[in-house]
Each structure stands twice: as C-alpha cells, then as structure tokens.
Amino acid sequence: MVFxxxxxxxxxxxxxxxxxxxxRNIRLQPRALNNVEHRTLSVDLFGxxxxxxxxxxxxxxxxxxxxxxxxxxxxxxxxxxxxxxxSTAASTSLEDIIEAAQGNxxxxxxxxxxxxxxxxxxxxxxxxxxxxxxxxxxxPEVGRRPRELxxxxxxxFKIGPQQFIDFACHPQWSINTLLKGRPELAxxxxxxxxxDRTASRAGADWSLLKRLRDKWQGNLVVKGVLSSEDAVKIxxxxxxxxxxxxxxxRQLDSAPPAINMLAEIRExxxxxxxxxxxxxxxxxxxxVKAYAMGADYVLLGRPFLFAIAAGGxxxxxxxxxxxxQEISIALAQLGVCNMDAINKDVIQFRP
Numbered sequence: 001m002v003f004x005x006x007x008x009x010x011x012x013x014x015x016x017x018x019x020x021x022x023x024r025n026i027r028l029q030p031r032a033l034n035n036v037e038h039r040t041l042s043v044d045l046f047g048x049x050x051x052x053x054x055x056x057x058x059x060x061x062x063x064x065x066x067x068x069x070x071x072x073x074x075x076x077x078x079x080x081x082x083x084x085x086x087s088t089a090a091s092t093s094l095e096d097i098i099e100a101a102q103g104n105x106x107x108x109x110x111x112x113x114x115x116x117x118x119x120x121x122x123x124x125x126x127x128x129x130x131x132x133x134x135x136x137x138x139x140p141e142v143g144r145r146p147r148e149l150x151x152x153x154x155x156x157f158k159i160g161p162q163q164f165i166d167f168a169c170h171p172q173w174s175i176n177t178l179l180k181g182r183p184e185l186a187x188x189x190x191x192x193x194x195x196d197r198t199a200s201r202a203g204a205d206w207s208l209l210k211r212l213r214d215k216w217q218g219n220l221v222v223k224g225v226l227s228s229e230d231a232v233k234i235x236x237x238x239x240x241x242x243x244x245x246x247x248x249x250r251q252l253d254s255a256p257p258a259i260n261m262l263a264e265i266r267e268x269x270x271x272x273x274x275x276x277x278x279x280x281x282x283x284x285x286x287x288v289k290a291y292a293m294g295a296d297y298v299l300l301g302r303p304f305l306f307a308i309a310a311g312g313x314x315x316x317x318x319x320x321x322x323x324x325q326e327i328s329i330a331l332a333q334l335g336v337c338n339m340d341a342i343n344k345d346v347i348q349f350r351p
Contacts, residue, residue: 001151001166002064002173006305008147009249016249019280022257022351026289029348031335039328039337045297046132046219046240046274051081052324053339054287057245057278057299058085058108058134058223061155063092065309067180072313073304074100076320085134085299088121089155089195091183095128106132108223110139111204112195115211121187122216131218134243135209138224140202143251155185209237221276224251226261228268241274241296248279248301259293263350266294284326288334291342293350 009016043053056077062069070092077084078101086097088110098105107125111118125133152162159167167174177183188195213220222234223243231242244265246258258279266275277295281287282303290298300323307319331337334346 001153001163004147004151005153006065006302008145010143010145010251011253013249015246015253015255018257019246019249019259020282023259023280023286023289025351026347027349028289028334028346030333034335036332036335036337039331041324041327041339043297043339045083049081050083053291053327054298054300054323055083056085056304057301058087059301059305060087060089061091061183062305063183065305066312067176069305069308070097071100072308072316074105076316077104078102080320083299088187089185091186093186094125098128098130103129105130106134106221108134108136110136111201111208112199113201113203132221133212133216133218134221134223135212136223137204138245138247138251140204141200145250209234213238225265226255226258228265231265231269235269235273241276243276243278245277246279259290262290262295263293284323285330287323287327288330288342291339292344292346
C-alpha cells in the first residue's frame with residue numbers, strides 16, 4: 001500500500017512513464033581533450049552556494065517510507081548545503097524540518113481555500129526561518145491514482161481487512177512503524193484545523209498569487225507549471241522562480257513530458273528567469289539533461305524515498321553519492337568542469 005502510494009501515478013501511469021522515457025531519449029554530445037581534471041558540482045541558488053546541483057522536492061507523508069524520513073532528508077540538506085522541501089502535508093512539523101536542515105529548507109504550500117489557515121501557516125513558516133515559499137498550483141483536484149484506490153490508501157489510515165492483511169504481510173515495516181508511531185499530518189491539529197489531501201483546491205486563481213506575493217517578502221516559487229503562456233504571466237506577478245513539473249505524473253496522465261515543456265518555457269521567459277525542474281529524474285545524467293534543457297536547479301522526489309525505504313539514512317547517503325558521481329562523470333565526458341557550462345549546446349539529439 002505504501003509502495004503504491006509513493007510509486008503510483010495518475011491514470012494508467014503512461015504520463016509518468018513518458019516523463020522518464022523522454023528524458024532517457026535525450027542524447028548528449030561527448031567532447032575530448034578539454035582538461036576536465038578539476039570539476040565542481042556547486043551552483044548558485046538565490047544568492048547562496050548549493051553544494052550539489054540537485055535538491056529534495058517537497059513530498060507529503062515521507063515518514064511512510066520509514067520513521068524519521070523527513071529528518072533524514074533535512075540532515076542530508078544540512079550536510080550538503082542543498083534544499084529540502086517541507087510540504088504542507090509533511091509527516092514532521094515544518095519547525096522540526098528546518099531545524100534538521102539547518103535552514104536549508106523551503107516551505108511548500110497547498111492552498112486549502114481557507115485564507116485564514118493559509119496566513120497562519122505562512123506566519124509559522126516565517127517565524128521558523130523559512131526564506132523561500134513554494135506555491136504548488138497543479139492540484140486543483142487530486143489526480144485519480146488507481147493504485148492508491150485499489151489499496152484503499154487514505155490519510156489518516158483506515159484499517160479494514162485488506163489493509164490489515166497488507167500490513168501483516170510486511171512485518172518489518174509494520175513493527176517499525178508501530179514502535180515509532182504511525183505517521184500523521186504534523187502541521188495540523190489545534191488552531192491549524194485538519195488537512196484533507198483529497199479536498200478540492202479548484203477555487204485558487206491569479207488573485208491568490210497576487211495576495212501571496214504581497215504577503216510573502218521572501219523568495220516565492222510557483223511549482224507545477226507546464227504552460228509557457230502561464231509561465232510568462234506568472235513572471236509578471238513578480239515571482240522569483242518557476243518550478244516546471246508535472247507532479248511526477250501524479251496529476252494528469254495525458255500531460256506533456258515535463259522536460260519538453262521546460263525547454264519551451266525557457267524560450268518563452270528568457271534567460272533571466274529562474275527555472276527549477278522536477279519529474280522523471282532518475283540519474284545523474286538525467287539531472288545534466290535537465291540543466292541542458294534550461295533548468296537552473298533540479299529537484300528529485302521518489303528516488304530519495306526509495307533509498308530511505310531500502311536502506312534508511314545509509315541508503316539516502318548512497319543515493320546522494322551515486323547521483324553526484326554520475327553528474328561528475330557526465331561533466332567529464334561532455335568536456336566541461338561545472339554546471340554553468342551546461343546548456344543546449346551539449347544536446348546532440350532531443351525527442
């Protein structure tokens with residue numbers, strides 16, 4: 001059930017598969033004899049030095065993968081000076097996440113339709129030291145994810161016979177979770193009410209973006225953009241960055257490959273607009289390809305949760321090391337020494 005929640009996608013899962021296949025089919029052009037002995041993977045991110053060219057995308061209920069997963073991600077962000085996203089639907093409080101990340105965290109906001117509740121969350125985030133707000137705009141309604149539905153996945157858990165048997169068949173996960181406490185939506189309760197992940201957010205409109213821009217004085221990122229027309233309009237509202245994303249294929253099965261829309265949006269908004277990217281990234285070479293298509297920073301989701309589920313904090317460290325090694329090797333093969341040198345000229349073929 002938990003695997004199907006993390007790994008699942010909208011509809012038949014074709015959009016999620018197409019994201020990965022489109023990235024895989026991009027070909028890069030190797031170059032020779034360029035002296036690439038000394039390479040660096042650091043990049044500039046909102047005026048700060050990020051130690052690696054990738055970060056951790058905000059994800060809800062990470063602690064389903066293993067108890068303490070949110071804090072593992074936060075500690076990795078602190079150690080490597082990269083970003084971790086603290087989701088509205090996190091299973092650890094936004095205060096604890098940014099403390100573990102030593103400030104290297106962004107707060108991701110789902111607008112529930114309740115402006116008072118939104119303002120309270122923003123005030124909490126500001127008081128906790130968050131400097132960057134990520135507004136997710138691609139969930140007017142939660143996508144239909146058949147694998148979740150078949151498993152009866154709900155938050156909080158509704159335990160019926162099917163779920164009881166499922167948990168009984170996975171004793172290591174079940175016992176560990178029982179001992180550490182079942183994951184809950186940690187940013188809610190009390191004055192912050194309840195959060196319904198399936199609730200409609202269809203009432204969000206451009207006035208919401210304007211209100212958030214006026215209220216939030218830090219960096220503002222709009223996440224979940226796949227339209228160049230929308231991107232141009234979003235820029236006009238004074239945001240600091242756009243995150244091109246198809247929500248990992250979890251919202252609309254027929255959405256276009258996000259990596260292709262990244263290139264189109266880059267052409268539409270020009271070189272000065274900060275563009276971040278997630279969706280379909282599974283390797284270091286994929287990260288390099290995203291930079292070549294126009295990204296200024298790349299974020300990953302599922303791979304980090306898979307690593308934690310497989311090997312805990314040691315697995316997470318191994319995944320980070322693997323991605324960094326693959327990026328460094330790719331830079332050497334392309335004949336460049338840093339991420340700033342990656343642009344569309346390194347692409348030999350794109351689908």
